[in-house]
Amino acid sequence: MIPAAFTYHAPRTLGDAVRLLRAYEGEARVVSGGMSLIPAMKLRLVQPEHLIDIGRLGELDYVRRTEDGGAAIGAGATYRSIERSRTVAAVAPMLVETVRQVGDLQVRNRGTLCGSAAHADPAADAPAALLALDATLHTTGGPSRRSIQARRFFVDAYETVLGPTEVLTEIRIPKQPARTGSTYLKFANKASRFAIVGVAAAVTVDRGGVCTRARIAVTGAGPRAVRATASERYLEGRQLSAEAIAAAASRASRGMEFIEDVHGSEEYREHLTGVLTQRALMEAARRAGV
């Protein structure tokens, strides 16, 4: 399959990439790993006239520890480099667990975490983890540089708050509090591995086993990844028992919007959301030492 013709640009700096985006505003797309964009271009679902490759910018290819003990992941960092990063393993083991479940090895060798966030595929894995980890997303190229909280970033299916000339340059994962346990579980489409429903959960407990903080995020179920705030509120301040977890999970779909497609009905996705939330919370609690 042959994509529509376009002009390929390989800027040498991020500044040049932004200048190109501004010069061709409305006609240009950035390509990073290309694992969503190139298949879509081959199907002619997207036909940019200018393709601006930020995937070869050395300045964006990093994963590093921040001063406050978190992790900063540059837009060039592939899933595979995150899988292998000791920093991410130390700061956010759940993110490693999540990216290992993305697609296949070849896709993970090219695809990037920032690309997945920017693409905002409703069935993507990364958005759930970013929401549950309270990540912030840093941009350049708009009217000003921005740092956006994950829960304000995802707007709708394939839609984020990013403007047309804005580049997502870095994702920051804050240090998680002590006695936090977390996990990402997904019920995957058997062929594509995308999430039919995926749930990321992170719980923090005090010495007495009371849940002091809960972060639960669901992807695949609806048009965008969202936090299950009713479940979070139910758990916070309660003893993290199996009963409390079951009760919290039964509230997971409150206020949530579900989608229906060939892989499952709305009811099916709602059911999976409850089941996976319960399982993810049980595992997160176990890892928190409960």
Add this chain to the structure above:
Amino acid sequence: MRQVTLTVNGRRRSAEVEDRDLLVDLLREKLRLTGTHIGCDTSQCGACTVLLNGAAVKSCSLFAAQAEGAKVTTIEGLAKGDTLHPIQQAFHEEHGLQCGFCTPGMVMLLHEFLRRNPDPTEHEVRAALSGNMCRCTGYQNIVASALHAARTMRGEA
């Protein structure tokens, strides 16, 4: 048209491509390296897998222009004269192929995988192959080939 220069199987090669030409088009049509196959053309099957700077990638999902300056290894680059690479030899001995269409991609994927994980479990091999499809073998002998190759490359067989 633009000129792309890259190193393929250790040799510097140049070719004229359109910006929208894929790496697999460059390899097959311009350089006549037809060992790299196009199965699905939709990023699913892995038949087009090659190594790009050592990493297994689907060459149908990458523009040729993006490989400017890169080192690419294709299935043609593995054998040394008449001596098959240990992964190829293992496929031969374990009957790891039937029609052979998926084989180049399988071998290139395993090339990176076994370098990083020289002593994998059967489960790890199966997980690593999740982006490579085979319509013939039922995978059993492909997995056996991978484990056989791993043993040879560790010097155990």
